[in-house]
Amino acid sequence: MQDPILDVKNLCVRYPGAPADAVRGVSFQLGRERLGIVGESGSGKSTVGRALLRLLPGAVISADTLRFEETDLLALSERDMLKVRGRRMSMILQDPKFSLNPIQQVGHQVAETYLRHFRCTKAEARAKVLEMLAAVKIRDPERVHDLYPHEISGGMGQRVMIAMMLLADPDLVIADEPTSALDVTVRLQVLNILDGLVKDRGIGLIMISHDLNLVRNFCDRVLIMYAGRVVEVLKAGEFGQARHPYTQGLLAAQPRIGGNHAPLAVLDRKPEWKEEPLP
Numbered sequence: 001m002q003d004p005i006l007d008v009k010n011l012c013v014r015y016p017g018a019p020a021d022a023v024r025g026v027s028f029q030l031g032r033e034r035l036g037i038v039g040e041s042g043s044g045k046s047t048v049g050r051a052l053l054r055l056l057p058g059a060v061i062s063a064d065t066l067r068f069e070e071t072d073l074l075a076l077s078e079r080d081m082l083k084v085r086g087r088r089m090s091m092i093l094q095d096p097k098f099s100l101n102p103i104q105q106v107g108h109q110v111a112e113t114y115l116r117h118f119r120c121t122k123a124e125a126r127a128k129v130l131e132m133l134a135a136v137k138i139r140d141p142e143r144v145h146d147l148y149p150h151e152i153s154g155g156m157g158q159r160v161m162i163a164m165m166l167l168a169d170p171d172l173v174i175a176d177e178p179t180s181a182l183d184v185t186v187r188l189q190v191l192n193i194l195d196g197l198v199k200d201r202g203i204g205l206i207m208i209s210h211d212l213n214l215v216r217n218f219c220d221r222v223l224i225m226y227a228g229r230v231v232e233v234l235k236a237g238e239f240g241q242a243r244h245p246y247t248q249g250l251l252a253a254q255p256r257i258g259g260n261h262a263p264l265a266v267l268d269r270k271p272e273w274k275e276e277p278l279p
Contacts, residue, residue, distance in 0.1 A: 005172055005204040006030040009065035013051050015058060022047050022059070023228045030172070032202045036215030036236065039225035045208045049174040053091055054081055068172065087117040090165035094177040096157030100149040107145030110164045117168050132163040136193055155186035162193060169201070176208045191218055212239070212250060227274045246273055
């Protein structure tokens with residue numbers, strides 16, 4: 001991979017007093033591509049995403065390398081990190097119902113990123129917000145700009161979140177379950193928006209999900225996580241050739257339309273998976 005946007009080596013996240021590290025020994029590189037991170041709840045997927053942005057209060061984050069473009073993320077002060085978050089790296093959170101401020105109009109919340117990172121007037125920020133709302137396929141951006149979060153649908157709220165995170169034109173976007181609360185039609189629209197951003201703007205995208213079908217059809221490469229570790233790395237098109245029994249177990253536990261009516265396979269977790277050599 002030439003000139004990766006992100007280089008992570010031996011990332012570990014520890015909470016004081018916890019019996020084990022939440023994330024340990026995670027290593028990967030990200031180019032201008034779509035990288036999926038999958039695994040069960042509690043496997044460490046979201047923790048990795050938040051560790052990259054240093055959004056884990058109380059946690060101890062360490063790594064041999066944690067480099068974003070030319071920046072050593074672990075060497076930055078919190079003040080310098082504020083210049084990176086939102087401007088160069090951003091995170092699309094899972095559910096707009098809990099991520100948007102219920103007492104602020106949608107447009108004002110989206111504009112906050114632009115006002116924070118660029119010198120501009122409120123009128124210029126508003127124009128930029130309306131442009132971005134239209135870019136994420138929101139009809140009548142002028143009307144939506146002045147609505148409150150409870151007045152918009154879940155799908156529109158997720159598009160607002162995407163607009164907010166992309167307004168400053170970051171180089172890296174971390175999407176944490178961005179489609180889990182959406183119906184199938186809106187999910188496809190959101191994925192098309194993200195896909196266009198990777199292709200048209202050349203950003204790097206990390207898609208965190210528990211949906212194997214989503215990442216195998218949308219991403220370029222996939223990391224499979226178990227108990228805070230990466231147990232397998234696959235090209236998205238090679239999911240059917242997975243070699244690790246954990247990945248095979250996840251695939252076997254998926255229901256299939258038109259399949260037989262036998263009970264789904266139950267994942268048989270092995271203690272040795274937690275200690276085996278990393279891929």
